[in-house]
Amino acid sequence: MIPTATPDAICVIMTTFPSRDEAERVARILVDEHLAACIHLLPKGVSIYRWEGRLNITEEVTLLIKTTARAYAALEQRLRALHSYTLPEIVALPVMDGLPDYLTWVAAAVSEG
Known part of the structure; x- marks a missing residue:
């Protein structure tokens, strides 16, 4: 679970x-398994990073996965199992506020599983 987040937090x-x-x-699997309500795929961008002592410049597709704090641990575990990277970027960002009806939909879509 995300530290300091309530289980129902988005x-x-x-x-x-x-x-x-x-x-x-991977996005289809996560939504199908109710670990995520919605996943937005951003077009390829460029990542610049140091890995194993070398500077790398790589094209990557970014996913923005909408879920709940309660589902985070299972989503992280599934994402790691499905990911081709040895050490995938998995960063959880709390949603401080949002359209109440949308946030309610996210929570319902994830809890249906």
Whole structure:
């Protein structure tokens, strides 16, 4: 669970993938398994990072995953199992506020599973 978040809190998880095909495949699974209400795929961007002592410049697809704090641990575990990266970026961002009806829909869509 996300530290300091209540179980019903809504959060956005960011992660990246090396290809649109892999990102879309994983997104479909996470939504189908009710670990996420909605996942937005952003077009390829460029990541610049140091890995194993080398500077890398890589094209990646970013996913914005809308879910609940309660579902985070299961989502993280599933995402790690499905991801091709040895160490995937998985960052949870709390949603401080939002359209109440949308936030209610996210919570309901995730809890249906």
